Amino acid sequence: PNANLFAALRAAFPSDLDAIAVETDDGLYYSWRDLDRASAMIANLFDALGLKAGDRIAVQVEKSVEAMMLYLATLRAGYVFLPLNTAYRAGEIEYFIGNAEPAVVVCSSANADWVAPLAIAAGTQHVFTLDDDRKGTLLEVAAQCSDQHKVAQKKPDDLAAILYTSGTTGRSKGAMLTHRNLQSNAEVLKDYWGWRPGADVLIHALPIFHVHGLFVAIHGALISGSRMIWLSRFDPKRVVARLPDATVFMGVPTLYTRLLAEPTLTREICNGMRLFISGSAPLLLETFEAWRERTGHTILERYGMSETVMLTSNPYSSVQGERRGGTVGFPLPGVQLRVRNDAGEPCVAGEIGHIEVAGPNVFAGYWRMPEKTREEFTDDGYFKTGDVGQVDGLGYVTIVGRSKDLIISGGYNVYPAEIEGYINELAGVAESALIGVPHPDFGEVGVAIVTPKPGAALDGEAIVAELKGRLANFKVPKRCFVVPELPRNAMGKVQKALLREQHKSLFK
Numbered sequence: 001p002n003a004n005l006f007a008a009l010r011a012a013f014p015s016d017l018d019a020i021a022v023e024t025d026d027g028l029y030y031s032w033r034d035l036d037r038a039s040a041m042i043a044n045l046f047d048a049l050g051l052k053a054g055d056r057i058a059v060q061v062e063k064s065v066e067a068m069m070l071y072l073a074t075l076r077a078g079y080v081f082l083p084l085n086t087a088y089r090a091g092e093i094e095y096f097i098g099n100a101e102p103a104v105v106v107c108s109s110a111n112a113d114w115v116a117p118l119a120i121a122a123g124t125q126h127v128f129t130l131d132d133d134r135k136g137t138l139l140e141v142a143a144q145c146s147d148q149h150k151v152a153q154k155k156p157d158d159l160a161a162i163l164y165t166s167g168t169t170g171r172s173k174g175a176m177l178t179h180r181n182l183q184s185n186a187e188v189l190k191d192y193w194g195w196r197p198g199a200d201v202l203i204h205a206l207p208i209f210h211v212h213g214l215f216v217a218i219h220g221a222l223i224s225g226s227r228m229i230w231l232s233r234f235d236p237k238r239v240v241a242r243l244p245d246a247t248v249f250m251g252v253p254t255l256y257t258r259l260l261a262e263p264t265l266t267r268e269i270c271n272g273m274r275l276f277i278s279g280s281a282p283l284l285l286e287t288f289e290a291w292r293e294r295t296g297h298t299i300l301e302r303y304g305m306s307e308t309v310m311l312t313s314n315p316y317s318s319v320q321g322e323r324r325g326g327t328v329g330f331p332l333p334g335v336q337l338r339v340r341n342d343a344g345e346p347c348v349a350g351e352i353g354h355i356e357v358a359g360p361n362v363f364a365g366y367w368r369m370p371e372k373t374r375e376e377f378t379d380d381g382y383f384k385t386g387d388v389g390q391v392d393g394l395g396y397v398t399i400v401g402r403s404k405d406l407i408i409s410g411g412y413n414v415y416p417a418e419i420e421g422y423i424n425e426l427a428g429v430a431e432s433a434l435i436g437v438p439h440p441d442f443g444e445v446g447v448a449i450v451t452p453k454p455g456a457a458l459d460g461e462a463i464v465a466e467l468k469g470r471l472a473n474f475k476v477p478k479r480c481f482v483v484p485e486l487p488r489n490a491m492g493k494v495q496k497a498l499l500r501e502q503h504k505s506l507f508k
């Protein structure tokens, strides 16, 4: 048997290869045969370059169906796919390419003048371009290759991809993912979320350099032989307009809040939808409730990360339980998840501690960081996620923050998510972020950064005063700043490290 993930995806293609696999929002149609042929041609191109097993193919291109074909071709030919955030500029690309030492770099032609020299300086032998309008040297050369290709033989532990983490807590790390990691997770999600081969249609509106859009969304559709409606970028109006043609949508929380701001989003337009999924960052309870109110659908929130693909999910079917807002649901089949306190003892139900996980989905380690890899695994082989949370008596997992964002104030633990929950309930507050800031007496104190709802006037001091009546003193933020927007990265994650940096001298 061949453990190559591509073989599993290919086996799930419908028997009618002329059926539509991908439809772009600007009117292009790709059949399953197109995906098969194009991935074969690009795979043949890579084979002709004489690459070695394990060679990395680094890709920084705008989102397009061809960019997905490039991913499929990399799997098919047995090399290691390494996607890079399209927002990265020279300083970042130099670091990532220097760190990854890819044999091949594919970039957009607009960036080739600065990416190519960086790649060549790092030892890359082949630089191709690929644009979002089907132009570029990659496809020009691939057009001369055969459209027949035998899928490369792979073992379960062979690397399929290196995914750099989002860099929310510090410098991005390259998570090495194997064919087994990706395939086991894709198959689990196919069952857990009730994908219906041939009957589902996914609206794909996420970037494809990240675990959410690249693995959860693309694998989900392909391994169930389902069609995708492909949006090259998220546009709330276009998403709403396409809802009647679709059954599944995946988004980060900010996409849901932007969709809610669209007056065209109604219960009727969502009639044919089967499932709305959210992840990558915490979904506010308010958004969860507003969505249910407006559309009649209950968002299914799930939790995962670059290093592990998906770990937990709220139930799909009511037989398993209800979807609970504010929680990320149950560990997926095959995932072992435990919570331990600072002393390393198992937490009881409802007790907050460090989340550790094991399973066939857990990555092979950080690329060229053996030390860091060792540090982040326990002696009995669990990966320390860096997230802090709890499991309740029924088994629902709740994330309360990241261990790096934990605030220890005068010796007491302050969990940002708890305080943010209180702040978000105050009149006029849209969102909040609680950060720890160095303090001469308490070591650290909480500082709240708050954004107002449209039209609301907020006063930081009044917010602090209100919280004093509701929370133990050590939990009350010492200061509160009102800002128009929280800084977020491409995946909608609040950049607390940046906020901490901005406020680090507040009490000095």
Ligand code: ATP
Binding pocket: 165, 166, 167, 168, 169, 170, 171, 172, 173, 278, 279, 280, 281, 282, 283, 301, 302, 303, 304, 305, 306, 307, 328, 385, 386, 387, 399, 401, 402, 491, 493
């Ligand atoms: P870095 O590891 O570089 O600091 P990152 O952890 O943000 O960045 P990713 O792997 O993209 O990089 O994100 C995984 C993290 O996203 C998880 O560890 C968790 O903190 C957060 N996350 C994902 N889904 C959810 C969710 N549903 N609710 C809350 N947090 C989530």
Ligand code: MG
Binding pocket: 165, 166, 305, 386
């Ligand atoms: Mg992380």
